[in-house]
Amino acid sequence: MITNWLDAITERMTRSVAQRTSRRGFLGSVGATLIGGAALPLLPVARAGGGDGQPAPPSQDPGDPTSCDYWRNCSIDGYLCSCCGGSMNSCPPGTDMSPVTWIGTCRNPADGKDYIISYNDCCGKNSCGACFCNRNERDRPLYRPGTANDYNWCVGTKSIAYHCTVTLILGVATTPS
């Protein structure tokens, strides 16, 4: 239900600065190095059990992907595919992943690295309706599409019907961008 919006905003209003996984707090760190896509270690899928609210076991990809607070969701806008029969990096059955998309960078609290995240939409079916989340770190207006999450990015598929959004890791960022 869209009343998630009220929850999400309330959460943001009360969340303390120290708890925010904002990249701004860590800018200037030169410790991070670039790892190319092929060399990226396979991350264990931090899948929470059926939305029962239990946190995932400690891992390099921590947190609950069905939660708006999940670290990869730092610039997401839409329904979380983990709640829609997909996962944080896979589309639900019968939908098409749009190849064109907006891209952000999010801080992983487990390893302290800034990952480049691609927010591909799954398309061709009506809104999933579960787990709406809108966060806007590094989002910018429509005139800079590459970092604009306000577009319906299902322009790359046969149908622009928007269903949900995944969060694909493209690599680790070296510098603030």
Added chain:
Amino acid sequence: MYRTEFPLLIAMLVASPFVTAADLARQDYILNCQGCHLADGSGAPGKVPNLKGFLGNFLHVPGGREYMIQVPGVAHSVLDNGRLAAVMNWVLENFSRDQVPPDHVPFNADEIGRLRADGLLDVNTRRAELLATIEKKLGVKAVTAP
């Protein structure tokens, strides 16, 4: 903060044993171009131009070299001239090496700065003209429709 910190940060990183200039160019491609042109440069027929196996063809026709810097997505990029030159060279090397003529001179910051100041307002007309010239001279066609 973004603008003034970058040159120092890049210098430090490029000097480090862990990060190469190619790594940085690739990251710049990912963050600024890949969203539409995709990871392999193939784009979307009729909507996003294909770079893969094609971009270098522009270097064979008059105005083509200038065109690829003056297209809005390049000319209006947030990247500074040096970073933009590096990305363009990286794209040609990684997506279209076979199309680049043997006497090709890589882009540098100065040339980028000059060319992007004269960005194209009507890219579609210019693209169509150049594609027609490329087809006539090289016998290759771009995919322009799905």
Added chain:
Amino acid sequence: MRAVLVAWLGLITGGALAADLPVDKVGTVLTLPQPYPAHWVWVQDIAFEHMLDGKMILVDPRATTLREQFKGMFNSSNIAAFAQSTTRPEVYVAETFYSRGNRGQRSDVITVYDKPNLRPIAEIPLTGNKRASAMPGRHALAMSGDESLLFAYFFTPATSIGIIDVARRALVNEVSLPSCAMAYPTGKRGFSSLCANGSMVSFQLDAAGKVANTKVLDPFFDVDADALFEKPVIANGMGYFPTFNGNLQVIDLRGDHAVLGARWNLVPEAERKQNWRPGGAMLTGADDAGHLYLIMHPDGKEGTHKDGGPEVWVFDVAKQTRLQRITLKTWGLSIEATGGPEPLLLVTNAEMNIDVYDARTGKHQRTLAHFGQETPLIMHAAR
């Protein structure tokens, strides 16, 4: 006691003592007064959970009962873009349809609805099917200054503006944009767009809808450091663009091309340490006096620009001063001010209801709720 007896007798005898209510005529359909009262508002429900099936709902926010508030509606598909004419009794929605609902053959159209009856009276095909589908704004579909043209924003993801001749009901041209978005009406027959490098480009069109001249306003803002919202208010041809950090950039759009105006800080100096910033979905509004309304939130930082806020600030843009701070009853996401001499401030709140305030006093009057709305994220004062 006697009255009760008489009434009882009336019932038993089949109402012989009172005339029957008249029989109703089948087929009566109401029409709307013309012109619409100045304070009416179009509520655009983008139906985020089923976008195919959005709504444009016409409401009277001064009315106190639902019976009087709800005036009529029509459907608008797939985050439609909406525009109104003041010279023709028409409104316009740019929509996207598929032959099988969410799939099949795509067709983008501008549907023309007549103001008195809210019936579709014409359809203008948007050949190429490039209509931008994005969170709603006021300038994805806009009328030219002389209202002879409509401008429709296209996104494939390459961007362009479709030029529509209103009288001919036809798409007559497509103007390619150099990495820019939206169409802010400029002068009589032109538009301006903000661009990815912090510049602005302006186009004037000739009688046939072709580009007559073009001008670029060189980069004047830093998209990373302090981006201009792409959701300005345009009042009397002057564009008022708030920025992420709480400044206001004035851009004169009255002539042939955009001219940069003043830039000033919206937040009084004494309050700046609280990091007040504008934010929301449709965070801007203006009344007929040209006052600017903005949703504001404290503790603003990177990423809060769509959060909405607990207050609406009202500004005299000519004097560059704040006139008042309105404390909202419920957190606000989108606003609009009504037309006419006694404006109301409408606020789509975090519960997806619409709070109505007296714009002059800031006093909350009523909440519009339970009128079939789900995600009424943008409102348009009736024109």
